[in-house]
Amino acid sequence: AWKKLGREDISSKDFALELSNLVRECLQYRFGFTAVDQTTEEIFAELKKYKLSEAEKNGVEKCLKTSDRVLYADGSLVNKDALRTACSALLPKNNKE
Numbered sequence: 001a002w003k004k005l006g007r008e009d010i011s012s013k014d015f016a017l018e019l020s021n022l023v024r025e026c027l028q029y030r031f032g033f034t035a036v037d038q039t040t041e042e043i044f045a046e047l048k049k050y051k052l053s054e055a056e057k058n059g060v061e062k063c064l065k066t067s068d069r070v071l072y073a074d075g076s077l078v079n080k081d082a083l084r085t086a087c088s089a090l091l092p093k094n095n096k097e
Contacts, residue, residue, distance in 0.1 A: 012077035016070035026090040040064045059086035
């Protein structure tokens with residue numbers, strides 16, 4: 001899913017959908033609640049129960065709100081790189097041992 005977000009030929013709607021799904025999957029994996037089945041507002045309410053860094057909070061908000069705007073309000077997607085960066089704060093970390 002992460003590699004798909006890096007493709008230059010991906011449409012704004014496809015990018016927003018993939019980004020939203022990836023963020024939800026990361027949250028579900030990390031915190032154990034059913035983020036993939038929840039609305040953005042439900043996710044924000046659920047995340048208040050957990051300790052997130054400012055970068056993580058901002059990443060979730062930026063990615064999900066932008067994705068919602070593109071998917072449901074025909075918004076435009078201007079800076080995919082900034083969204084990828086925001087999302088990267090949420091990806092599970094690889095512990096190299």
